[in-house]
Amino acid sequence: MILHIDRFQNMMRQIYFHRDARRGAQDTYLWLVEEVEELGEAIRGENKKALENEFADVLAWLASLANVVDVKLEKAALGKYNEKCPKCKQRSCECPNQ
Ligand SMILES: [Zn+2]
Known part of the structure; x- marks a missing residue:
């Protein structure tokens, strides 16, 4: 199964939007930040499955936040990158110091 970003975002909308909308953008953002912090902890560990779970959570909360503020992640991502x-x-970045 190929999971397109747009499809994933729609899936998150279907599962969580009724809760995400009630929580609002600011609190949803705080959840995303917390998940990013957990990802930061997971990359220091040695548990690959835990690491995968944290990536999934960050992506899910990013999609939730995008749904709340009505941004299409796929369109935004491809529009820039x-x-x-x-x-x-x-095509292969040559920017200095990154
Ligand atoms: Zn570059």
């Missing part, structure tokens, strides 16, 4: 670096315009 479409096969090349948005800064140096190269």
Whole structure:
């Protein structure tokens, strides 16, 4: 199964939007931040499954937040990162110091 970003975001909308909308953008953002912190802890550990779970949670909360503020993740991502670096315009980034 290929999971397109747009499809994943719609799936998150179907499962969680009634709760996400009630919580609102600011609190949903705080959940995303907490999940990013948990991802930061997981990359210091050695548990691959736990690491995968944290990536999934970050992606899920990012999609939830995008739903609450009515942003299409796939459109936003491809609008900025479409096969090349948005800064140096190269297919393999040549920006200094990144
Ligand atoms: Zn670049």
